[in-house]
Amino acid sequence: MRQGASVRLRRDLIALAVIATAYLGASAFVSNSYYQLILTMVPIWAVFGVSWNILSGYGGQLSFGHASFFGIGAYTVTLALVYWDLTPWLGIPLGMLAGAVAAVLIGLPTFRLRGHYFALAMLAYPLAILYVMQYLGFQEMSLPMHRAHPVAYLAFTDPHWYTVTAVGLLIAGTLACMLVENSRFGLALLAIRQNELAAEAAGLNSRLWKMRALIVSGMIAAAAGGLYACVLLVVTPDSVFGMLVSAQAVVVTLFGGVAAVWGPIIGAAILVPLAESLNAELGNYLPGIQGVVYGAAMIIIMLAAPEGLYWTLRDRWFRRALPPPAPLAAATPAPRVAGVHSGGPLLEVVGLSRSFGGLRAVSEVSFAVTEGEILGIIGPNGAGKTTLFNVLNGVLTADDGSATLAGESMLGRKVHQVCRMGVARTFQVVRSFPRLPLLDNVIVGAYGAGLPDHTAVDAAVGALARVGLHRQAGTLAGQLTNKQLRLMELARGLAGRPRLLLLDETLAGLGRDECDEVLDVLARLRDDGMTVVIIEHTMHAMMRIADRFLVLDHGRVLASGLPRDVVENRSVIEAYLGKKWLARQNA
Amino acid sequence: MAGSSPAMTIKGGERKPVDFEVLIENVLNALAAGITIGCIYGLMCIGLGLIFGVMKIVNFAQGELLMLGMFASLYLVTGGGVLAFLGPYIGPFVGAICAGPIVFAGGALLHKFLISRVSGLRTTGTQDEGHFGQLVITLGISLILQNGGLILFGSTPQTVRTPLASRAFEIGPVYGDATVFLNKARLIACAVAIVVAIALYLLLEYTRLGKALRAAADNPTAATYMGINVDRAYRIAFGIGSGITAIAGGLMATYLSFGPFVGFDYVIIMYSGVVLGGMGSILGAFWGGLTVGFVQQCSALVLPPQLQNAAIFVVFLLIIMLRPQGLFGRSAERA
Numbered sequence: 012m013r014q015g016a017s018v019r020l021r022r023d024l025i026a027l028a029v030i031a032t033a034y035l036g037a038s039a040f041v042s043n044s045y046y047q048l049i050l051t052m053v054p055i056w057a058v059f060g061v062s063w064n065i066l067s068g069y070g071g072q073l074s075f076g077h078a079s080f081f082g083i084g085a086y087t088v089t090l091a092l093v094y095w096d097l098t099p100w101l102g103i104p105l106g107m108l109a110g111a112v113a114a115v116l117i118g119l120p121t122f123r124l125r126g127h128y129f130a131l132a133m134l135a136y137p138l139a140i141l142y143v144m145q146y147l148g149f150q151e152m153s154l155p156m157h158r159a160h161p162v163a164y165l166a167f168t169d170p171h172w173y174t175v176t177a178v179g180l181l182i183a184g185t186l187a188c189m190l191v192e193n194s195r196f197g198l199a200l201l202a203i204r205q206n207e208l209a210a211e212a213a214g215l216n217s218r219l220w221k222m223r224a225l226i227v228s229g230m231i232a233a234a235a236g237g238l239y240a241c242v243l244l245v246v247t248p249d250s251v252f253g254m255l256v257s258a259q260a261v262v263v264t265l266f267g268g269v270a271a272v273w274g275p276i277i278g279a280a281i282l283v284p285l286a287e288s289l290n291a292e293l294g295n296y297l298p299g300i301q302g303v304v305y306g307a308a309m310i311i312i313m314l315a316a317p318e319g320l321y322w323t324l325r326d327r328w329f330r331r332a333l334p335p336p337a338p339l340a341a342a343t344p345a346p347r348v349a350g351v352h353s354g355g356p357l358l359e360v361v362g363l364s365r366s367f368g369g370l371r372a373v374s375e376v377s378f379a380v381t382e383g384e385i386l387g388i389i390g391p392n393g394a395g396k397t398t399l400f401n402v403l404n405g406v407l408t409a410d411d412g413s414a415t416l417a418g419e420s421m422l423g424r425k426v427h428q429v430c431r432m433g434v435a436r437t438f439q440v441v442r443s444f445p446r447l448p449l450l451d452n453v454i455v456g457a458y459g460a461g462l463p464d465h466t467a468v469d470a471a472v473g474a475l476a477r478v479g480l481h482r483q484a485g486t487l488a489g490q491l492t493n494k495q496l497r498l499m500e501l502a503r504g505l506a507g508r509p510r511l512l513l514l515d516e517t518l519a520g521l522g523r524d525e526c527d528e529v530l531d532v533l534a535r536l537r538d539d540g541m542t543v544v545i546i547e548h549t550m551h552a553m554m555r556i557a558d559r560f561l562v563l564d565h566g567r568v569l570a571s572g573l574p575r576d577v578v579e580n581r582s583v584i585e586a587y588l589g590k591k592w593l594a595r596q597n598a
Numbered sequence: 599m600a601g602s603s604p605a606m607t608i609k610g611g612e613r614k615p616v617d618f619e620v621l622i623e624n625v626l627n628a629l630a631a632g633i634t635i636g637c638i639y640g641l642m643c644i645g646l647g648l649i650f651g652v653m654k655i656v657n658f659a660q661g662e663l664l665m666l667g668m669f670a671s672l673y674l675v676t677g678g679g680v681l682a683f684l685g686p687y688i689g690p691f692v693g694a695i696c697a698g699p700i701v702f703a704g705g706a707l708l709h710k711f712l713i714s715r716v717s718g719l720r721t722t723g724t725q726d727e728g729h730f731g732q733l734v735i736t737l738g739i740s741l742i743l744q745n746g747g748l749i750l751f752g753s754t755p756q757t758v759r760t761p762l763a764s765r766a767f768e769i770g771p772v773y774g775d776a777t778v779f780l781n782k783a784r785l786i787a788c789a790v791a792i793v794v795a796i797a798l799y800l801l802l803e804y805t806r807l808g809k810a811l812r813a814a815a816d817n818p819t820a821a822t823y824m825g826i827n828v829d830r831a832y833r834i835a836f837g838i839g840s841g842i843t844a845i846a847g848g849l850m851a852t853y854l855s856f857g858p859f860v861g862f863d864y865v866i867i868m869y870s871g872v873v874l875g876g877m878g879s880i881l882g883a884f885w886g887g888l889t890v891g892f893v894q895q896c897s898a899l900v901l902p903p904q905l906q907n908a909a910i911f912v913v914f915l916l917i918i919m920l921r922p923q924g925l926f927g928r929s930a931e932r933a
Contacts, residue, residue, distance in 0.1 A: 073733060075658075120919050127656045127729045128918055131869055134658075138862065139911035146904035254862060258741060265734060298753070299745025299858070306741030313734045314715060 014450060014468055016193035023189055023272055030276075031178055038174045045291070047170040051242055053283045054174070054181035055235050056259050060267070060275025061184045062231035063260035068270040069197055070224045071204025072122075076133035077232055077260045079117065079140060080110045082251035084233030085240040086144070089152045092164075099165040103237035110233025114226040122221050125207075134257070141252040154244045165241045173242050180238055181276070184231050188272050191227065195458045195467075200224055201270065202444050202455045209442035212404060213503055214430035214459020232260070255302060262305045266312050268321025277320055282308060355418075357382045357542050358511055363412035365395075365402050372398040374566040375412065380511070385533070385543045387557030387574070389550070391586055395566040396546045397439055400513050404436045405429040416511060430459055435504030436513040439546075441496040445489030449480065452488050453502045460507030467506075474505035477539075478532050494525040498532065505536075512536070514545040518552055530556055550578065562586070623776035628896050630778050634788040636891030638849050640884035641791040642864065643871035644798060645843030647883025648835055651872050652815045655717045655836070656729050658736040659708075660843055660868055661861025662743035663701055667844025668851040668860065669751055670697035672758050690758045690783075691790055694848025698794075698841040705840025708739060709833045718832045719818050740861065747858030755855040762786065763853050787849035794845055795884055798838070802880060811835045843868070863907055867894070870914040 012020075038050045063077050087106035091097040097105070121132050144150075157164035167173055191197045199220045202210040211217050240246045250256070260275075267278025286301040293300050316323040356379035365373040373395045380386045388396050401407040403414055405426040414421045416432055424432070435456070444452050453474055457467035475481040478498040483491065491499060497517050504512055517533075518526050526549075533556050536543065547553045553560070553574070560577040562569040564586040570577050577583055585593050646660045674681045675693035684692055714720070716735055721728025757763075763783040770777040802808035814821040814831035822828050850856075867890055875886025890913070897909045 073730065075733070075737065120915070124918060127733060130656075130733055132915055132918055135866055135911040135914050138866070139908045139915075142904055142908035142911075146902065146908070255741075258737065261734070261737070297749045299748035302741045302745030303749070306738040306743075306745065309738030309741070310712060310735050313731055313738070314712075317731065 012464055013193050013195065013198055014454065020189060020193055026273075027182065027185055031182055035175060035178055038171060041171075044170050047174060048242070049284050049287045051170065051173045051177045052287065053279050054177040055239050055242070056263055056283050057276045057279035058177075058181050058184040058238075059232055059235040059260045060263040060279055061181075061188050061272075062228045062235065064264045064270065064275055065188060065191055065200075065231070066221075066224045066228040067261075068264055068274065069191065069200040069204065070221055071200075072221055072224070073127075073130040074133040074228075075130050075257050075261065076136045076138075077228075078137040078252050078254070078256035079133075080113060080229040080232035081236035081239070081256055081260075082137060082140060082144075082248070083109050083113050084236030085246045085251040086149065086152075086236075087233070088237040088240045089154055089246050090149075092154055093152065098163055099237060099241045100163070103234055106233040106237040107230040110229040110236075111226050113233075114229030115222070117229075118222045118225045122218055122225075137252040137257060138254070141248045144248040144252065149248065151245065151247050154240060154246075156244075177238060177242070180234060184234070185272060185276070187227065187231060191224075192272060195464070196220070196223065198447075198451060198455060198458065201447060201451075204270075205444040205446060206442045208406070208426070209438070209444065210455065210459075211426040212406075212430060212436050212438070212442075213456040214427050214461070214507055215455065216425075216427045255305070258302075258305055258309075262309055265319055266308055268319030271319070271321045274319050274321050281320075356380055358414070358416055358544070360403070360414045361412055363399070363402060363414060364410045365398055365407060366410055371566050373402060376563070376566070376568050377412075378561050378568065378571060380542060380544055382542050383537070383540045384558050385537055385545065385556055386559050386561060387553040388544060388546045388561045388563060389548070389553060390563035390569070393565075394563040396563055397515055398566075399563070400436060400515055400546065403429070404434055404513060427459065430507065430509075431461065433508075433510035434513060435507055435509035435511070437497070437500040437504060437515055437517055439515045439519065441493070441500055443488040443491070443496055443499060445487065447488055448484065449486050449488055449491065449495075449499055450475065450484040452499055453506045456503035456506035460509075462507075470508060471502075471506045474502040477505060477535070478502045479528075493520055494529065497521070497529060501529075501532065510542060512541060512543045512545075514543060516546050516548065518547055518549060526552055554578070619774040619776050622773050623778075624899055626772060626776060626778045628899050629892075630780055631784070632892035632895035633888075634780070634784040635895055636888035637788040637795075638784075638791045638846055639867060639871060639891035640887035641795050641849070642843050642846035643868050643875065643883040643887030643890075644795055644880055645839045645841070645846065646868040647872045647875065647880055647886075648839035648842070650869070651875075651877040651879065651883055652812070653717070653832065653835055653839075654815075655713060656732045656736065657713075657839075658733065658865060659740040659743060659861075660839075661863070661865030662740050662747070663705060663840045663843045663861075664847035664850075664864050664868075665747060665856065665858060665861045666701050666704065666743065667694070667697040667847025668758075668854075668856050669747070669756075670700045670844065671848030671851050672756055675758060686760045687762065690760045690852045691786060691849070693758065694787070694790065694845055694851070695794070697848040698845040700841075701844030702837040702841030706833045706837035708840075709836040712739065713836065714829060714832065719822065719828055740865075744858050744861065751858055753857055755857050756851075757853075757855045758848070758851040760852050781853065783852045787852055791846060791849055794842070798842060799880055807834070811838075863910075866914050867891075867910055870910070870917050874917050 038047065041047050041050060059077070059081060063074065067073050084106035087109045088099050088102035091102040091105055092099060117136055121129060124132055157166050161167050165176065199210065199215050202215060203217045203220060207217055236251055239251070263278030263282055264275045266282055267276065268274030286304050289304055290301045312319065358380040361377045363373055363376045364371065376399060390396055398407065402409045403421060405424050405428065409422050416434060419432065421429055421432065421434065444455065450471055453471040454467055457470040462470055472481065475484055478501050480495060480498050480502060483495060488496065488499060501517065518529055521529065530552060533543065545557065557574055559572060560574050561571045562577060562583050569586055570580045570583050581593065642664060646657065649655050649657050649660065671690065671693040673679050674696055675684065675689040676682065681689055681693050681696065712735055713732070716728045716731030760783055763781065765782045766779040767782065767785065768777050768779055772778060802812060810826050811831050811834060813824065814826050814828045815835060818828045871887035871890045872883050874889060875882030875884070893913060894906065894910055897906055901909055
């Protein structure tokens with residue numbers, strides 16, 4: 012469970028129990044079957060919204076094609092009932108299985124795409140399935156009635172029981188969503204949504220987490236679709252695979268609140284009765300009124316409250332300071348992982364090269380870093396310093412050469428795999444998860460290293476203490492200063508208890524005092540025996556902290572050695588200050 | 599395809615492989631239809647190419663702009679429309695062109711009041727460049743236009759009738775009895791599409807306005823510093839993109855029956871064309887659209903009609919999967 016999960020869970024569970032009881036109690040008094048149908052549809056669309064929320068809300072992978080899973084659930088239930096006489100009580104789980112399979116099949120190719128390309132591709136699936144269904148002759152399927160065994164075949168004569176079933180499904184879906192939100196699953200998704208590369212660099216396998224989210228999401232959506240078929244008793248490709256179905260999930264969640272358990276429920280509770288009653292009142296004169304209402308709702312909410320009603324209301328009236336994390340008092344320095352490796356360099360790079368077209372950004376670079384050492388990499392802009400880091404931690408592939416960490420090759424691995432080897436990295440431009448509290452930002456690093464829940468919190472708290480940020484643990488990362496963000500990135504790296512830290516211009520943009528503070532932290536890390544490779548522009552800072560220098564220019568190693576020797580090296584001065592300066596100096 | 603399939607024929611006492619002749623005829627006709635329809639698709643894709651390829655605005659409502667173009671042309675030239683006096687031969691094509699300015703105005707208004715809030719200067723440098731907002735808002739616009747269209751225009755399928763749609767130039771017999779039929783309505787529509795595409799290309803390439811539009815699209819911040827009114831430039835470019843797609847819609851209306859929900863089938867085709875042609879290039883978008891139209895018509899040779907639309911989606915998925923983002927989008931983000 013995540014930090015603070017037990018409080019949140021208890022509060023949400025009580026709220027869920029109260030709401031469900033009240034809803035069912037109220038629905039028992041509704042005798043009009045049309046209003047009862049609306050009361051049944053609200054939880055069904057809310058469940059569908061919950062499924063969308065897990066993938067697109069928490070995970071940030073915008074899907075406009077969730078009707079794929081909804082429709083697959085609906086058609087599985089229908090076809091199983093028609094051809095195999097299988098009761099929907101088993102048909103819905105079967106549909107969920109089909110939804111999970113579809114999620115894998117859709118996810119495998121589609122997660123290669125990002126951002127709007129992902130959204131566009133997802134849009135195409137349900138429309139393609141729709142045409143295939145028409146081709147296969149499943150235009151309009153009615154569910155056969157089983158009057159003899161209404162309960163066994165989920166074919167109630169009293170429509171109130173449909174509402175009860177739908178609320179039951181909503182409770183199950185909401186519980187699933189709460190479990191996701193309050194576990195490392197949810198934190199991983201939130202981190203991926205806010206900064207995928209940072210999540211990867213902190214050791215999270217983002218493809219895997221996204222795939223898990225899609226599978227869970229697909230299963231829930233299929234369950235909603237299956238129940239929908241049972242309630243309406245007729246399915247057509249358009250009514251379950253159509254664009255308006257995908258839009259339902261998007262609209263109720265966006266309207267209610269993105270990445271909030273209550274979002275889809277609020278959205279469905281407001282929009283579904285509104286659209287349905289408009290449809291009933293005006294549908295004869297204005298046949299598309301439901302779509303117009305949904306479209307308008309999307310636009311208005313996007314312009315007025317882009318995160319949805321839940322967050323807007325909460326920020327307006329219920330803004331409370333986040334409770335300070337409990338175990339901060341007992342912050343002990345993390346125990347150092349005993350160096351299993353002795354003698355020889357920890358990091359050894361030989362002949363590493365990487366080109367972009369004709370430009371050799373990194374060219375036959377070789378160096379070694381011994382354990383407990385701080386190596387400073389300096390060089391003018393465009394010297395290939397960041398590219399070197401990108402190759403080392405798997406953001407870019409190497410063209411040639413080798414890089415080993417304690418004898419194990421680092422190349423050819425994905426970013427999160429390199430992190431799992433014990434290599435933490437910070438970025439030239441800080442990559443934070445701005446909407447997560449500082450502590451959660453750091454916990455991502457601990458989860459990324461595969462630490463179990465309790466150890467992860469301890470490791471994160473310890474890392475925050477080491478960089479001196481433990482007092483800000485509850486602050487949102489988006490509200491931190493530049494220096495604090497730099498230290499946060501450092502702590503996120505430390506939380507995974509790495510063997511090697513790669514720091515990319517950690518001091519950039521800091522004032523002199525701030526610079527000194529960060530340097531003190533680095534000095535303490537060195538005293539603890541941490542091995543660090545740091546890229547830096549400012550010479551004076553580097554002179555204070557680095558044991559050895561490596562100078563890059565135009566992708567090549569220009570010089571390396573002790574700081575004193577390197578700064579007096581003629582070619583280094585030339586690279587930094589130009590030939591003219593050197594000539595004048597000599598004259 | 600139009601025309602009668604040749605019956606079994608015997609010439610010179612020698613039995614010809616008739617199946618092969620039929621095949622040849624079908625293939626040639628599919629190629630001809632592919633090229634003519636492809637050119638119209640090309641024009642349609644240029645509209646989205648300006649908006650998505652050049653300005654990097656994700657617009658889901660582009661299909662509805664196409665639909666508006668069809669209905670604008672319909673109401674201009676049929677019944678008591680302003681252009682009804684032009685008659686059924688010239689009218690539909692003039693109507694298609696006139697649909698351009700009408701939808702241009704609509705597009706510019708959409709941009710001014712809605713899309714400008716989630717694109718351009720307001721979102722440069724934000725994490726996803728405003729794409730989330732654009733996706734949601736344009737999907738909302740698309741829902742409103744479709745369903746609003748249903749309310750305003752009704753659900754009966756419509757066509758801008760022209761007698762030319764049922765006439766064809768015959769070329770051949772080319773091989774045996776195999777004859778190529780070129781539908782006159784499509785051929786004229788194709789010619790109009792090419793002329794409009796060339797005119798737009800010249801406008802963008804050689805006029806001051808065109809340069810300003812391209813500069814604003816390329817780098818809004820820099821363009822602002824150079825004294826270009828970026829908001830206005832975006833509005834005009836968005837309007838042009840809308841109008842061009844609408845002209846293509848008006849042209850398609852002459853041979854296609856359409857309703858308020860016609861847009862969705864074409865929005866996927868447009869994105870396929872723009873992505874295939876390489877983002878950011880007007881000519882590329884045209885070639886991309888031409889290719890997609892060509893493939894679609896040729897798929898008629900092997901696929902049953904219901905599956906042709908599904909085939910387009912599969913082609914679309916293949917295109918965006920197989921062309922890694924680096925080829926048309928920004929290359930890997932800087933770490």
